[in-house]
Amino acid sequence: MTLTLYNTQTRQTETFTPLEPGKVKMYCCGVTVYDLCHLGHARSYIVWDVLRRYLLWRGYDVQYVQNFTDIDDKILRRAQERGVTMQELSDRYIDEYFTDLRSLNVMDADVYPRVTEHIPEICDLIQALIDQGYAYPAGGDVYYRVERFGSYGKLSGRKLEDLQAGASGRVSEAEAQKENPFDFALWKRAKPDEPHWDSPWGAGRPGWHIECSAMVRAILGDTIDLHTGGGDLIFPHHENEIAQSEAASQKPLANYWLHNGMVRIDAEKMSKSLNNFVTIRDLLERPTEPMVLRLFVLQAHYRKPLEFTAEAIAAAENSWNTINEALRFGSDYGKQLGWPDSPECQAEVQARFTTAMDSDLNTPGGLAIIFELAKELRTQRNVLVHGGKLESDAQQLAQVWATLVELAQVLGLEATAAGTSTESGPGDAEIEQLIEQRAVARKAKDFAESDRIRDELKAQGIVLVDQKGGGTTWHRE
RNA sequence: GCAUCGGUAGCCAAGCGGCAAGGCGUCGGUCUGCAAAACCGAAAAGCGUGGGUUCGAUUCCCACCCGAUGCUCCA
Numbered sequence: 001m002t003l004t005l006y007n008t009q010t011r012q013t014e015t016f017t018p019l020e021p022g023k024v025k026m027y028c029c030g031v032t033v034y035d036l037c038h039l040g041h042a043r044s045y046i047v048w049d050v051l052r053r054y055l056l057w058r059g060y061d062v063q064y065v066q067n068f069t070d071i072d073d074k075i076l077r078r079a080q081e082r083g084v085t086m087q088e089l090s091d092r093y094i095d096e097y098f099t100d101l102r103s104l105n106v107m108d109a110d111v112y113p114r115v116t117e118h119i120p121e122i123c124d125l126i127q128a129l130i131d132q133g134y135a136y137p138a139g140g141d142v143y144y145r146v147e148r149f150g151s152y153g154k155l156s157g158r159k160l161e162d163l164q165a166g167a168s169g170r171v172s173e174a175e176a177q178k179e180n181p182f183d184f185a186l187w188k189r190a191k192p193d194e195p196h197w198d199s200p201w202g203a204g205r206p207g208w209h210i211e212c213s214a215m216v217r218a219i220l221g222d223t224i225d226l227h228t229g230g231g232d233l234i235f236p237h238h239e240n241e242i243a244q245s246e247a248a249s250q251k252p253l254a255n256y257w258l259h260n261g262m263v264r265i266d267a268e269k270m271s272k273s274l275n276n277f278v279t280i281r282d283l284l285e286r287p288t289e290p291m292v293l294r295l296f297v298l299q300a301h302y303r304k305p306l307e308f309t310a311e312a313i314a315a316a317e318n319s320w321n322t323i324n325e326a327l328r329f330g331s332d333y334g335k336q337l338g339w340p341d342s343p344e345c346q347a348e349v350q351a352r353f354t355t356a357m358d359s360d361l362n363t364p365g366g367l368a369i370i371f372e373l374a375k376e377l378r379t380q381r382n383v384l385v386h387g388g389k390l391e392s393d394a395q396q397l398a399q400v401w402a403t404l405v406e407l408a409q410v411l412g413l414e415a416t417a418a419g420t421s422t423e424s425g426p427g428d429a430e431i432e433q434l435i436e437q438r439a440v441a442r443k444a445k446d447f448a449e450s451d452r453i454r455d456e457l458k459a460q461g462i463v464l465v466d467q468k469g470g471g472t473t474w475h476r477e
Numbered sequence: 478g479c480a481u482c483g484g485u486a487g488c489c490a491a492g493c494g495g496c497a498a499g500g501c502g503u504c505g506g507u508c509u510g511c512a513a514a515a516c517c518g519a520a521a522a523g524c525g526u527g528g529g530u531u532c533g534a535u536u537c538c539c540a541c542c543c544g545a546u547g548c549u550c551c552a
Binding site: 008011028029030031032037038040041042043044045047048072073074153156157158159162181182183184185208209228229230231232233234235236237239240259260261262263264267268269270271272273274295296299300301303304305306307309311312314315316317318319322356362364365367368369370371372378379381382383385386442445447450451454458463464465466468 | 478479480481482483488489490491492498499500501502508509510511512513514515516544545546547548549550551552
């Protein structure tokens with residue numbers, strides 16, 4: 001069984017072979033921190049988190065690095081608008097990033113480099129490019145000379161002559177200084193009142209693309225195994241990273257380039273600039289369980305576009321209930337069923353899961369297997385609750401459960417506790433008393449009264465379930 | 478215009494050469510005073526369109542239609 005991954009660079013699904021057996025060096029392009037993360041970011045980081053978890057599960061030693069872009073035009077502008085420093089603004093949104101992504105059970109990276117902490121390495125790299133003729137200073141800026149890099153465009157499959165200059169409608173005033181309109185800034189001269197660093201080319205700050213090249217080199221080395229990010233980064237960001245890094249080192253920057261598909265809303269890409277985004281915070285405060293969002297994301301293959309709708313989230317909510325109930329089976333009933341402390345996993349099921357995941361991280365395929373396990377557990381749970389004993393062998397069921405927990409963990413799906421009992425409303429004793437009253441009414445065939453009590457509790461989020469034997473159980477919604 | 482990726486049941490979504498996974502929803506049954514929950518069962522796509530290759534194509538090739546993304550803000 002070998003892992004295969006779709007490599008944007010070759011446009012093929014390839015067998016994954018790390019540079020060094022058993023070890024994986026992985027770099028993921030992180031966020032520019034001037035706002036809250038939205039669902040599109042969530043998708044990206046969940047997907048790469050799953051790749052990382054899967055590699056770990058397969059026994060690789062994974063070194064995972066993800067940057068924060070903490071200097072940028074948009075950060076500056078917003079900081080000025082709010083009357084705070086750029087660092088105050090970026091620090092705040094880095095904190096917010098951790099709040100949101102950790103709640104989605106995205107594992108922390110091993111290193112979170114920040115641009116402002118790597119200015120010397122960035123300057124060294126720029127100098128090396130100038131020395132080799134790949135870059136030139138102009139009026140306090142430094143530009144990369146795209147025509148000098150013969151394979152420019154190899155990642156995104158485009159040729160310089162095919163590019164349409166200014167197609168995005170954002171032509172900078174610096175355009176005139178460039179030798180070629182596609183030359184891009186490595187270093188930007190500081191405007192008055194902007195944060196800046198001294199450099200051989202004058203006071204300024206780094207361009208967007210150079211940071212990743214410099215930080216990958218500083219932390220992971222010239223060549224890494226996996227470089228990941230959103231599909232909207234392929235051009236120009238990743239193309240430019242390749243041009244910078246490979247010109248400097250004469251070695252490949254990454255052996256595998258992986259990109260996730262965009263989240264769409266109303267058939268359009270969700271993005272900050274289109275202002276059509278839904279933040280992770282919005283969703284979680286609705287409230288949507290974090291695991292529901294994970295499930296929503298993982299039910300689609302990572303490279304395909306994913307349409308966000310309220311219906312889709314509602315569907316994922318129902319799906320998650322099934323898995324969640326099954327995940328809780330062990331802690332709820334394991335002891336009473338005499339399960340061993342750590343039941344064995346079912347190798348055959350693990351193998352099928354592996355086959356799905358090996359094929360370019362087919363999480364929908366993996367989830368189909370998880371649902372098989374979850375449905376069996378849920379069925380037995382209900383049989384147990386309603387009938388008092390299991391229909392299937394308890395020890396075998398323990399293995400089903402252990403397998404489910406393990407595979408769900410690979411996708412970062414973990415059981416969440418039953419309804420929080422902190423909400424207001426009637427207390428347990430009061431509920432029990434109402435149930436008692438209702439039982440009396442039912443016995444007297446006063447169904448109007450019994451239904452009234454049931455509806456009243458229902459309105460307060462208390463669901464009554466009449467049992468076969470005549471008793472009534474209840475739970476909070 | 479150029480580049481890339483898609484178009485599979487009511488919705489979401491796998492599969493990619495040999496009689497179309499899974500999830501959500503829908504319908505029927507069991508249970509119930511009625512519900513809810515749960516359980517059992519069912520219906521529902523022949524895979525964008527037109528050609529071609531093949532014993533055989535949703536899967537490969539060609540053309541076309543539609544959509545998305547990118548073409549120096551972007552996960």
